[in-house]
Amino acid sequence: MVPKINSRGGRSFKGITAYLMHDSGRAQTNERVEWTMTGNLYTDDVFKAAGVMSWTDFNAEDIKIAAGGSSAGRKTEKGGVYHYSLSWAHGxxxxxxxxxxxxxxxxxxxxxSEHQYYVVAHNETEHDHIHIVANLTHPETGKRADLPLDKRALQEWALExxxxxxxHCTNREANAELRKQNNAKTYAQTQKERHGVQATRAYEASDDGKSFKNALELEGLRLARGRRSCVAVDEQGNIINLSRVIEDRKTVEIKAKLKDIDLRTLPDADELAEQIKLDSTPYDREAAEVEQQNNLAEAxxxxxxxxxxxxxxxxxxxxTQRAIDKITAENKAxxxxxxxxxRRRERQIQERIEESKKLHDIDGCRQRLAEAQAETKALNGVWARLFKREQFEAALDNLQNREKQLANQTAxxxxxxxxxxxxxxxAVAHELERHGIAERKSVEYKTPLDHFNKAAADHEGSKQRRIREAEEQKAVETPQKTEHIFDMKDEETAARYDRIAARLQARDEERDIEQSREEDQGLER
Structure with a gap:
């Protein structure tokens, strides 16, 4: 039987549990785990047990106060993880x-036995072995267990x-007999005696504080600053009270010899001890593997x-891209x-407009108006209006009818x-412009009387011009006769103009009456 203490005072229950519950170097498999067991816990799950043990250790002060204990005293700097293993012989x-x-x-x-613990059995080696992880913090009192002689206790149990x-293990039996012969002095007692010899020898060999500091260093001790006075720190990081280990010397004498040393120049005892312990800690393969497993798991x-x-x-x-594409496609659709x-509505509108245009025969009205205008233009001379008045009047009536017809159909x-x-x-303006209606100028309607008055005005102007020319020609032989003939022609022409004017005015009145009747009928429709 080989007992081995792997770690004492660790802090990570989670880390040691991850190492024990998985294969070495692989954080995803657990083929080497044979069986597990928990104690003083309300679960059989090792991972949950580790969480409970971690909570107990973290809340030790609250548990201690709840149990009626005192929270005074120096706080421990170590954790509550205690891990050891038991191995049987090969075969x-x-x-x-x-x-x-x-x-x-x-x-x-x-x-x-009253503390929280769990056991993990492994089968990856040729010999059977189990790992025991216990919580040094008591779950009911909150006190931290102190195991100064745990290695000796396990060796004695293994011997039994x-x-x-x-x-039979020859080395274990020999060590046990040696301890028995030496009256089984504790390691603490032996260590204290050794510190006393070293400090006393350095004190006797020195004259002042500086020489005492050098003498201590030769003995393997270092002078440091304590809470009230100087103390020494050994190679294991243990703090030594000089007034208790130097033989036959009082505290006042020791302070008097060390008065030339400024405490502010000395290192702090706690920090120095912690640094020495950290530097002197041997390499722990399992702890390194646990840390590696933790790093791998965290990574x-x-x-x-x-x-x-x-x-x-x-x-x-x-x-987001799919939503954008969907919205884009929907908007595009x-x-x-x-x-x-x-486009469909535009086609419908254009079709209806074209149907309306065909229904009202706008193009036909424009063509007929153009023909009437050409005919009227051909008969628009003064001679034609005077001597082809019936044709001129018919052409003029046709022109006015075509203009009215186009105006009505356009409206x-x-x-x-x-x-x-x-x-x-x-839209109305656009369509009217597209069909040539928006730019259509208003037609200036002229009655036959208007045309007659224009012809009369032209004739009167011609008459006055001829009179001026006659007055200028004084050499004419028969001015009276010519004037008489001209006057006679002028009177006949005026009488003829009066008859034509009366007839045209009567016709215009009849046409206006007919147009008013047609407009009334159109409004009624």
Whole structure:
């Protein structure tokens, strides 16, 4: 039987549990775990047990106060993790029940039977071995267990176990006999005696504080600043009270010799002791593996978290892009649908406008008006109006009728356009302009009387011009006769003009009456 203390005073229950519950170097498998057991815990799950043990150790002061204890005293700087292992010889196979009972027996020997613990059995080696992890903090009192002689206690238990099962370990028996012969002095007693010899020898060999400091260093001790006075620190990081270990010297004498030393120049005792312990700590393979397992587990967790965050960001970007593409496609489809609907409505509007244009025969009215204008223009001379008055009057009537017809049809066509485009002024103006109606100038209507008056005015002007020319020609031989003939012709022409004017005026009145009647009928329709 080989007991081995792996760690004492650690802080990470989670780290040691991750190391024991997984294969070495692989944080995802646990093939080497044979069986597990928990004690003084309300769960059989080792990982949950580690969480409970960690909580107990962290809240030790609160548990102590709740149990009626005092929170005074120096606070411990170490954790509550206590880890040791038990290994059997090669080829020695013990059952699970036997291994469980052995683990409990060792906990009783160490005084940890009432503390929280769990046991893990491994099978990756040729010899059976188990790991026991106990919480040094008592779950009910909150006090921290002190195990100054735990190694000796386990060795004594192993010796008893071997003798009980007929096994023999020569080295273990020899060490036990030697301790018995030396009256089994404790390690603390032997250490204190050695410190006393070293400090006394350095004190006797020095004359002042500086020489005492150098003498202590030759003895393997270092002078440091304590809470009230100078103290010494040994190679293991233990703090030594000089007034208690220097023989036959009082505190006043020691302070008097060390008065030339400024305490502010000395290192702090606690910091120096901690540094020495840290520097002198031997390499712990299992602790290094535990730390490596913790680092790997934490790195895996961080990598998984970063991967999940990256995937989440990519999913969000993809979802956002999909939403943008969907909205873009929907907007494009809406625009296309609007364009199609607009083109369809435009075609319908144009078809209805063309139907209205055909219905009102706008092009035919324009063509007939153009023909009437050409005919009237051909008969628009003074001679034709005077001596072809019937043809001129007929052409003039035809022109006015065509103008009125085009104006009426255009008005109806414009009304249809307004109804088709829903009375939108810009659309109405566009359609009228497109069909040549917006730029259409208003037709200046002239009655036959207007044309007759214009011809009479032209004739009167010609008459006055001839009179002026006659007055200028004084050499004419028969001015009276010529004037008489001209007067006679002028009177006949005036009488003829009066008859024509009366007839045209009567016709204009009849035409106005007929036009008013037609307009009334159109409004009624």
């Amino acid at each position: 020695e196979k013990k059952g699970e029940e036997h291994q469980r009972s052995v683990a409990v027996a060792t906990l009783e020997r160490l005084g940890l 176990y071997e003798r009980e099962h007929g096994l 895996a967790i961080v990598a998984a978290k970063e991967k999940a965050e990256l995937e989440d960001i990519q999913d969000k970007k993809l979802a 809406k625009r296309m649908a609007k364009d199609v609907e607009a 109806r066509f414009e009304a249809d356009i307004r109804g088709i485009v829903k009375h939108k002024e810009w």
